[in-house]
Amino acid sequence: MKLQKATRFGLYAVLELASDPTRHLTAADIAQTYGISTNHLAKVLGVLSRAGLVAGVRGASGGYRFAANPRRVTLLDIIALFEDLGSGPAARGDPSPNTEIGDALQAVLTEIDDIAQATLRAVTLTTLIALMRRRQRTTGRTVARASDPLAVGS
Amino acid sequence: MPQSESLSEPLPEPAALPGSALHIRPVAAADLPVVIALDHAHTGVAKPEYWYGLYERLAQSARPRFFLVAEEGGVLRGFIIGEVRAWEFGSEPCGWIFAIGVDAAARVGGIGSRLFAAVCACFKRAGVTKVRTMLRRDASLLMSFFRSQGMMAGPFLQLEMDIDDAARANPAGSGRP
Numbered sequence: 001m002k003l004q005k006a007t008r009f010g011l012y013a014v015l016e017l018a019s020d021p022t023r024h025l026t027a028a029d030i031a032q033t034y035g036i037s038t039n040h041l042a043k044v045l046g047v048l049s050r051a052g053l054v055a056g057v058r059g060a061s062g063g064y065r066f067a068a069n070p071r072r073v074t075l076l077d078i079i080a081l082f083e084d085l086g087s088g089p090a091a092r093g094d095p096s097p098n099t100e101i102g103d104a105l106q107a108v109l110t111e112i113d114d115i116a117q118a119t120l121r122a123v124t125l126t127t128l129i130a131l132m133r134r135r136q137r138t139t140g141r142t143v144a145r146a147s148d149p150l151a152v153g154s
Numbered sequence: 155m156p157q158s159e160s161l162s163e164p165l166p167e168p169a170a171l172p173g174s175a176l177h178i179r180p181v182a183a184a185d186l187p188v189v190i191a192l193d194h195a196h197t198g199v200a201k202p203e204y205w206y207g208l209y210e211r212l213a214q215s216a217r218p219r220f221f222l223v224a225e226e227g228g229v230l231r232g233f234i235i236g237e238v239r240a241w242e243f244g245s246e247p248c249g250w251i252f253a254i255g256v257d258a259a260a261r262v263g264g265i266g267s268r269l270f271a272a273v274c275a276c277f278k279r280a281g282v283t284k285v286r287t288m289l290r291r292d293a294s295l296l297m298s299f300f301r302s303q304g305m306m307a308g309p310f311l312q313l314e315m316d317i318d319d320a321a322r323a324n325p326a327g328s329g330r331p
Contacts, residue, residue: 074298114291119307122297134304 001116007082008150009036009044014053014078017066018125019132026063035147044082051081070125079120176265178272181221181233183209188230189223192255208235218280220273224256224265232256234269238280243310248284249277254296270303288312 003011012034017025027045031038045064048054055067079085096102181189186205194200212219218238224231234254240247251273256266274285286308289296315323 071302118291118294118297121294122301124298124302127298127302130302130304131306 001113001120003079003150004082005040005148005151006044006047007079008148009034009041010048010078010082011075011150012036013041013045013064014048014066014073015125015128017054017064018068018070018073019129021066021070024057024061024063024065029063034149047081048078053078070129073125074121075123075125075128076117076120085117175226176231176268177225178222178268179225181209181223185223185230185233189233189255192230192233192257193253195258196255218276220276222269222272222276224269226260226265230257231260232265232269234273236273236277236285238277238282245286245310246284248282248286249274249280251285251287254299266299267303270300286310 013030016030016033017023027042028038031041045054049056049064053066053068053073054064057063057065076085097106186202186209190200190202190205193205209221212221212235215237220236221233222235223233232255234251236249236251238247239245239250251270254266254269256269277285285305287300287305289300291297
């Protein structure tokens with residue numbers, strides 16, 4: 001599953017804020033951490049805010065805070081805000097089903113998508129944050145955040 | 155969790171449970187009607203013969219098998235079943251969890267986590283270090299539960315087909331290997 005830039009930014013922002021719900025961060029804070037565009041992230045935060053996942057905080061120490069239930073929100077919930085998950089393989093530019101080979105290839109690609117979506121639907125924010133902390137404990141170090149860590153081929 | 159639910163909907167508070175401590179213990183024959191009712195509530199299918207047969211087989215099995223229940227204040231709130239199996243599908247000895255159920259009214263209170271931890275402790279005492287399970291792809295609640303316990307996709311994939319399709323795909327029975 002190829003994720004658009006807005007989707008990746010949405011995941012970073014929500015997970016960053018959900019990892020400490022008491023904290024307020026500005027778009028610039030989060031953008032700097034992940035090496036991504038502040039302007040683009042601000043638009044993404046607007047989408048997340050309208051979905052009730054984050055809330056704007058006014059004032060000198062303003063910014064955004066996490067506003068949802070991390071045990072209920074899944075990775076797929078966030079991805080669905082930015083990706084058209086209902087579109088078929090053809091709409092994504094996958095092989096045309098109008099040929100026998102295209103039809104068979106689509107069957108396999110749809111199987112992969114179904115598994116990916118089932119996985120993303122099952123991972124809540126709490127589960128992902130717990131995984132992050134477990135991995136930190138295992139390696140005994142905090143992983144330095146790379147620029148846009150989910151970006152492919154960059 | 156169905157995706158249609160509100161993302162910010164608060165979780166229900168754990169139901170007020172009678173009694174104090176949760177007690178995890180091996181199942182007894184007298185527990186089976188409640189286990190059957192819990193399973194019926196979860197799956198929509200009542201299968202008493204299956205459960206009584208399973209109970210009998212577990213009691214007589216030489217394999218390390220664990221059928222545990224969670225009881226609180228004299229009320230049975232959940233169950234879990236696990237078994238150590240070796241070498242099927244090329245898998246080294248490991249603990250398999252093949253059923254778990256928690257009273258819907260008592261969910262989000264940590265009962266499933268306690269049952270999971272208890273059966274893992276049984277597996278560990280039986281000498282295995284890996285726990286596996288298999289579940290439907292659309293069983294989001296169960297999948298979320300097992301992932302919340304730290305489980306992730308393992309090295310095995312389940313494959314299936316309709317047998318009629320198998321006959322059509324390979325009419326002469328000459329498939330390889």
